[in-house]
Amino acid sequence: MARGEWDFIAWLREKVASDPRLRVGIGDDTAVVTKGSSDLVVTCDMLVEGVHFDLSQCTPADVGRKAMNVNLSDIAAMAAHPRWAVVAVALPRDRGRGLAEGVYEGLSAAAERFGVTLIGGDTNSTPNGLVVSVTLIGEVTEKGAVLRSGAKPGDVLCVTGPLGYSLDGKHLAFTPRVREALLLHERYELHAMIDLSDGLASDLFHLTDESGCGAILEADAIPIRSGPADDRSPLEHALGDGEDFELLFALAEEEAKKLLEEQPLDSSGTHISEVGKATRTSEVLLRSGLRVEPLRREGFVHRW
């Protein structure tokens, strides 16, 4: 995500009017609004051809599935139940109906897998590339949503799954952690959670910024996917790649100890790793062996 985009979101956040029924606005994984006696979560993500995907490298169904899955990942980050989706597409005029059908096959397969009903949408033709925009509405559980903002100094930071090298096959075929998040939220007292879309380093900053705390990451504890060798280290891939769509969450030390012993997701193939702690300062640090240095949002690691 370009730096300019973040400036824009900050600008927007200041401008957006306050609404007493808007519990959480711009700045979390989803918005949270109060409807009747409970809360709804709402999220929206758009995929743009030439920016987020290349149809010479993937199928229309891959694009549709990813468009739904990135939104499902945001709902997962709130530990909420995804329910209803609306979809707006701009379909290139010259590429026929097969493209549209492929996109919707992917969208609806992902929706069906997580019990989401496709309730409406808008179909347009365009002289330019394919655009797919999904809005997903969910419902929080009885325990409410898990926000980014609840981490406390001393909390243990955990992640699901190995991180990094998502472009090596995973970014189009990941499983949004909807069921995992609901199970964790039901069985443990989670203080804060975010999905890893921008990269562990960047998303950790989002969590600490919203929580008003700092953090220290343990480089040796970060689970890393294997991937092709290049000029960046595996650690840099895990910190900076983005599109992992795994979960980063914070919980109290005793609760974390219980969770890490029980490993409640192991039966579904998802191991949970402790990767660091929330701290009282506003710094976000990375410890590698005996060295401690400030973590960079981009995940770049200083070479000594």
Place this chain on the structure above:
Amino acid sequence: MARGEWDFIAWLREKVASDPRLRVGIGDDTAVVTKGSSDLVVTCDMLVEGVHFDLSQCTPADVGRKAMNVNLSDIAAMAAHPRWAVVAVALPRDRGRGLAEGVYEGLSAAAERFGVTLIGGDTNSTPNGLVVSVTLIGEVTEKGAVLRSGAKPGDVLCVTGPLGYSLDGKHLAFTPRVREALLLHERYELHAMIDLSDGLASDLFHLTDESGCGAILEADAIPIRSGPADDRSPLEHALGDGEDFELLFALAEEEAKKLLEEQPLDSSGTHISEVGKATRTSEVLLRSGLRVEPLRREGFVHRW
């Protein structure tokens, strides 16, 4: 709206899974879902540069305002309260931040005017043109939503405002009939309603198709905006132009008589006109003087 688009929506409608809490799916102005003890309405419209607007003919704020207003018009057609909006935009890389700010100024001005809170969104850069996609969530009143499907044979068909020639200034600067629809729904028993986005002829077919009835339109009774002379008659403009964003609604004869006498919207400058009746057949007819002919969806009128 291109014919191919309608085929696609029909295809989609058949594929979309059923959900017991989805009261109204694809085929009305908005979807209606049941949440707790009441219903939510959800709608989504996308505007694409080069298809729906031309930035040499309008400002970025015009685009933002229209993107919000077309969604507000759909919520109006359900006679519901608009509440929350999420916005996804694809911003051309080479046209800078002013474009983004203009779009959001237009969006937020329209939202504020109707009490809508902008709760979130997604900002992307694109190598191609501007795309703005708005999803709007509303709440129905105690009387529920007014659907397209409730017209009964014998019902009187009414419209707000004069129709046609929207491209002559109105399509970028219309007022969505949110307040008018809520007032009408509160004071009268409306059987069915739709907003006029595709054109009176086309939208009347949507209403009769969903209601399972026919209709007869009275050409002389249709209120027509004045516009520049061209090779189409004023009546053809009123039937076929689209983007009026006025309301077409059906109600019982006695109720219509009361409404037409009271003209409850005159004080806000909106006159209501009776334009025809719903009928028992499946035909949709147009009466001009002594002649009665089948109405064409495109609004084209046979030259005698």
